[in-house]
Amino acid sequence: MKRVVMEEKVLRENDRLAAELRARFERDGTFCLNLISSPGSGKTTLLEKTLERLPRASRVAVLTGDIQTDNDARRLARFGFPVRQITTGGACHLDARMVQNALADWPPAAIDLLLIENVGNLVCPASYDLGEHAKIVILSLTEGDDKPLKYPGIFSRSKLLILNKTDLQPYVDFRLEAAIENARRIQPEIEIIEVSCVKGNGLDSWMKWLEECRIKMTAPVASPAGS
Amino acid sequence: MHELGIANSILESVREEMQKHAGARLHAIGLRLGEWSGVEPESLRFCFGVLARETCAAGAELKIEMGSLQWRCRSCHNEFIPAEGESRCPDCGASYCRLVSGQQLEIAYLDLEEP
Numbered sequence: 526m527k528r529v530v531m532e533e534k535v536l537r538e539n540d541r542l543a544a545e546l547r548a549r550f551e552r553d554g555t556f557c558l559n560l561i562s563s564p565g566s567g568k569t570t571l572l573e574k575t576l577e578r579l580p581r582a583s584r585v586a587v588l589t590g591d592i593q594t595d596n597d598a599r600r601l602a603r604f605g606f607p608v609r610q611i612t613t614g615g616a617c618h619l620d621a622r623m624v625q626n627a628l629a630d631w632p633p634a635a636i637d638l639l640l641i642e643n644v645g646n647l648v649c650p651a652s653y654d655l656g657e658h659a660k661i662v663i664l665s666l667t668e669g670d671d672k673p674l675k676y677p678g679i680f681s682r683s684k685l686l687i688l689n690k691t692d693l694q695p696y697v698d699f700r701l702e703a704a705i706e707n708a709r710r711i712q713p714e715i716e717i718i719e720v721s722c723v724k725g726n727g728l729d730s731w732m733k734w735l736e737e738c739r740i741k742m743t744a745p746v747a748s749p750a751g752s
Numbered sequence: 753m754h755e756l757g758i759a760n761s762i763l764e765s766v767r768e769e770m771q772k773h774a775g776a777r778l779h780a781i782g783l784r785l786g787e788w789s790g791v792e793p794e795s796l797r798f799c800f801g802v803l804a805r806e807t808c809a810a811g812a813e814l815k816i817e818m819g820s821l822q823w824r825c826r827s828c829h830n831e832f833i834p835a836e837g838e839s840r841c842p843d844c845g846a847s848y849c850r851l852v853s854g855q856q857l858e859i860a861y862l863d864l865e866e867p
Binding site: 526527528529530531532533534535536537538539616617618620648649651652677678679681682709710711712713714 | 757761839850864
């Protein structure tokens with residue numbers, strides 16, 4: 526018997542395509558975010574509120590993934606920014622090839638911000654790099670506050686946690702403090718913003734985070750002094 | 753849920769590698785899965801078994817080695833494997849730690865018999 530050492534990543538093909546996407550975003554100065562949550566946590570509503578608050582002249586585009594229907598794309602298109610639906614036809618996550626295909630002839634003009642809404646699922650999307658600058662996980666108060674412990678994969682890879690539907694606190698048993706503690710146990714450096722998309726609380730903090738991160742993460746690397 | 757796609761990626765890599773070993777018979781595929789890789793080993797075995805039928809990997813055993821979580825303390829640089837549900841540094845108690853291992857999803861080796 527002979528042992529052939531491979532030492533190869535299983536998702537190397539996805540990683541290769543994601544690296545191509547990342548290089549493209551870098552070249553074009555596009556800040557790309559990958560939004561991940563369970564179904565019904567409020568990804569699309571958060572995007573609606575985001576697009577509503579962005580200045581009309583913003584160079585923004587949205588890619589939204591679902592297994593079936595273009596309902597989300599229709600909801601988001603009314604803000605006047607380019608929106609494209611990726612219908613995965615059964616796949617429970619977006620992968621780098623789907624994003625690459627969607628971006629082959631789109632968006633129509635250069636953009637500064639690309640928001641990708643992944644398929645509602647806390648497991649599979651975590652494994653697939655889409656070339657994004659950061660993953661954002663959204664958890665709503667109608668879910669369990671132990672979600673970070675149950676789905677460490679996605680919480681450990683996310684830069685920001687948005688706790689959504691805070692307006693429902695009087696009606697649910699969700700313990701905000703416990704959720705935050707659980708998230709920090711999985712990812713000690715995770716940033717956290719509490720929002721209510723319905724009431725508008727926290728949306729200013731989110732918009733500020735978005736703009737600050739965009740500037741910070743797409744800034745050209747300063748050349749060393751003297752060169 | 754996405755184990756079928758993962759199994760397919762493994763099969764593609766294995767078939768590519770097996771082309772370099774003409775006539776060899778594949779016995780086992782060594783995989784390394786991190787505790788937080790998001791992949792369920794039993795589901796992966798099932799999917800791989802179905803996909804591998806009538807390929808060079810038919811009947812090959814998946815030898816799965818689970819990788820535990822490993823953190824590095826940002827304060828004292830100690831590397832540690834945490835106790836269940838704990839991510840604080842056992843040495844200095846700092847909670848400012850970074851995950852350095854535990855998400856891996858890798859093909860480590862193939863065991864084959866060459867003619």
